[in-house]
Every structure is written in C-alpha cells, then in structure tokens.
Amino acid sequence: MHTTPSPSPTARxxxxxxxxxxxxxxxxxxxxxxxxxxxxxxxxxPVEVTYATLTGGTSPDVIVNVMTCADSVGIGAYVFHKRDxxxxxxxxxxxxxxxxxxxxVNKGDLEVSKQTYAAGDKVCCPSGExxxxxxxxxGRFSERGRPxxxxxxxxxxxxxxxxxxxxxxx
Numbered sequence: 001m002h003t004t005p006s007p008s009p010t011a012r013x014x015x016x017x018x019x020x021x022x023x024x025x026x027x028x029x030x031x032x033x034x035x036x037x038x039x040x041x042x043x044x045x046p047v048e049v050t051y052a053t054l055t056g057g058t059s060p061d062v063i064v065n066v067m068t069c070a071d072s073v074g075i076g077a078y079v080f081h082k083r084d085x086x087x088x089x090x091x092x093x094x095x096x097x098x099x100x101x102x103x104x105v106n107k108g109d110l111e112v113s114k115q116t117y118a119a120g121d122k123v124c125c126p127s128g129e130x131x132x133x134x135x136x137x138x139g140r141f142s143e144r145g146r147p148x149x150x151x152x153x154x155x156x157x158x159x160x161x162x163x164x165x166x167x168x169x170x
Contacts, residue, residue, distance in 0.1 A: 011049040013060040016090075021080060022047070022064060027092040032066050032076040040069035052105040055081050055093060055136045062090065063103050063110070071123050077112060079101035079141075082149070094141050100126065110134040110141055116149070128152050 019036055022028050039045050050063040059082040066076040079094035096103070100115035111133050115126035128151040134141035 001092060016049070016062055016080075018049045018062070018064045019045050021062070022066065022076075022078070024029060025078070025080070025090075025092050027095050028076065028078065029097050029145045032097060035066060035068065038150075046072070050105060054108065054110055055106065057081055058084070061093070063105065065102055073100055073115075073123060074097055074102040077101045079103065079110060079143060106133060108137075109144055126152065 022036055023033055036045060036047075046067040046069050047067045048067070051060040052063060054061045054063075061082070062080040064080065065074055066078075066080045067074050076097045077093070078092055078096075080090040081093045082133075083089035083091055094103070094110060096112060098114060100117075101112060102114075103110060103112050105111065111131060113129050113131045116128045116130055118127040121127055128149055130147055130149050132147040134142045135144040
C-alpha cells in the first residue's frame with residue numbers, strides 16, 4: 001500500500017488575534033485603528049494574516065494586511081515579531097500605511113507592493129504596481145535589490161484601448 005505524505009508546516013505558529021494586535025500596537029495609525037472599529041459584515045474584519053519566518057526568531061513573524069471594507073484596498077501592512085519570553089508580546093518591526101499597500105513573503109524576504117494610479121484611474125483599475133523587497137539584517141528590514149515597477153495594460157477584453165480623450169490618425 002502506497003501512502004502520500006501530507007504537507008506539514010515548516011514552523012509552528014500560534015494563531016493571533018490580529019485585530020487586537022493592531023489595536024494595541026503603538027505604531028499603528030489612528031486611521032487604520034478607526035477602520036477596525038467595527039467588522040465589515042458579521043464578525044469579519046478586513047484583515048489578512050500570514051505567518052512566516054522573516055526575522056530569524058524562534059516563533060514565526062505575523063504579517064498583517066488591513067484593507068478597506070468597501071473595495072479591499074490595502075491601507076496598512078505590518079510585520080510583528082514575537083518578543084522573546086513574552087507569551088503574547090509582539091513588537092512592530094515593519095509598518096506601511098500608504099494606501100494600496102500589501103505585504104507578503106517571497107523566498108523568505110518581506111515583499112511589499114503598492115498599486116499606482118494615474119489621473120482618472122478608478123480604484124478597481126490601477127495603472128501599475130511598485131514592488132520592493134526587504135531582508136532582515138542587523139535587527140531591521142533593509143531594501144534588498146532594486147524596486148521594480150509593472151505597468152498594467154489598459155487594453156480591454158475586445159482588444160480596444162479605453163477612450164482617453166485623445167485621437168489617433170488612422
């Protein structure tokens with residue numbers, strides 16, 4: 001009989017109450033805390049939590065992204081590092097509260113993306129995205145490599161480009 005091994009987590013993590021963590025963190029701004037005053041619907045808050053080892057600690061770090069309820073635009077991205085010896089103590093080791101921000105993990109590093117908008121872009125439809133990678137060194141995150149930018153195509157499903165008010169000769 002052949003059995004397939006089931007995936008197992010590489011690091012043990014303890015689920016955290018991300019909303020409480022954000023509300024208690026001194027480095028989280030008042031606008032973000034205001035957005036967390038009440039859930040979007042039912043008991044669902046606009047947060048996404050990822051557990052990953054970014055800082056080399058014995059416990060996984062907690063990456064928390066906060067979004068708006070209406071359109072899920074990122075309004076805050078944070079990394080919390082578990083304080084050694086403190087059962088529920090976390091330090092904020094990264095924060096970014098520039099709208100349309102999103103943090104994730106890429107090959108063990110922190111990757112932060114921010115959507116970019118040109119004049120006239122709707123919230124749903126950014127013009128592009130800037131991405132920066134950070135590596136934990138000497139007790140803090142530092143930029144790793146160069147940031148990169150992606151321009152999104154403004155071509156519609158039928159192959160036409162949206163009317164931008166300019167005319168082309170044909």
